[in-house]
């Protein structure tokens with residue numbers, strides 16, 4: 567029985583020093599497992615005299631219980647320490663400022679397209695669309711633009727490439743949205759009240775011209791539509807678009823697909839690196855317009871003896887520059903993030919006529 571005290575001290579010390587749960591399990595097996603030191607001692611009880619057993623039995627049982635609870639206590643302590651360490655490692659300062667996420671913006675061209683669409687929708691115009699790669703027929707011939715017209719010259723128009731020996735007429739990148747007039751009348755006949763916003767292409771590059779730009783076509787065909795309706799619609803549009811009536815200048819002009827024709831300029835100034843609408847003594851041309859030529863109606867299968875109407879083609883980028891004071895058109899398409907953040911719009915600012923565009 568003297569050895570029992572040493573045995574107890576030895577096991578309790580080793581348990582206290584166990585580094586982790588695996589070491590602890592090894593100790594349990596070595597002490598209390600089938601061939602553990604304490605278990606073997608208990609097996610010796612059988613060979614003792616009843617008197618010896620009466621003393622040794624309770625002592626061994628007490629030792630076994632004590633070692634068992636020491637193992638359990640150490641196991642709990644190791645678990646606590648592990649949790650403690652993990653909490654320390656995953657420490658988080660919830661008072662730190664949040665990480666800033668950059669939010670994208672709506673490009674001024676997209677914004678203005680939405681504004682234009684909202685205003686014309688309010689006047690009863692639907693939206694029509696056509697392809698950006700057009701045939702000569704829709705882009706030119708059907709619009710009464712003859713083969714020798716300067717607009718067809720190689721330097722203005724982008725032609726698609728054909729393999730040598732392929733003699734089919736080439737396609738063009740549409741130079742204006744006017745081919746949508748033909749496509750729409752062909753498909754739906756008269757009467758018509760549509761706008762057609764979209765991309766157009768011309769070989770041209772300076773402060774107010776880029777090889778790709780945006781137009782919105784307007785087309786209204788009925789039995790008695792006149793230039794007066796055109797003028798009213800455009801003035802109504804500009805007033806809604808700029809939020810105030812701005813000075814416009816209607817100049818007599820010529821387009822092969824309208825007769826008579828007029829171009830419209832808007833009063834502006836270019837001082838101090840920004841363009842301002844409604845002041846100064848400069849004018850920026852923003853659209854071409856006129857009464858649809860009878861040849862054009864006929865090309866689209868509409869009888870000019872029964873129907874007539876107006877058409878216009880407006881530069882979307884131009885009116886975006888004017889409204890938002892953007893002096894250089896080329897910057898629109900540079901994809902410079904600083905520019906986009908400065909001139910861009912929040913995604914939720916959806917334009918609507920009732921709230922003012």
Ligand code: PHE
Pocket residue numbers: 741742743744821823824853854855856877878879880
């Ligand atoms: N298509 C012409 C242009 O791009 C604009 C226009 C459209 C003129 C409709 C008259 C009628 O310059």
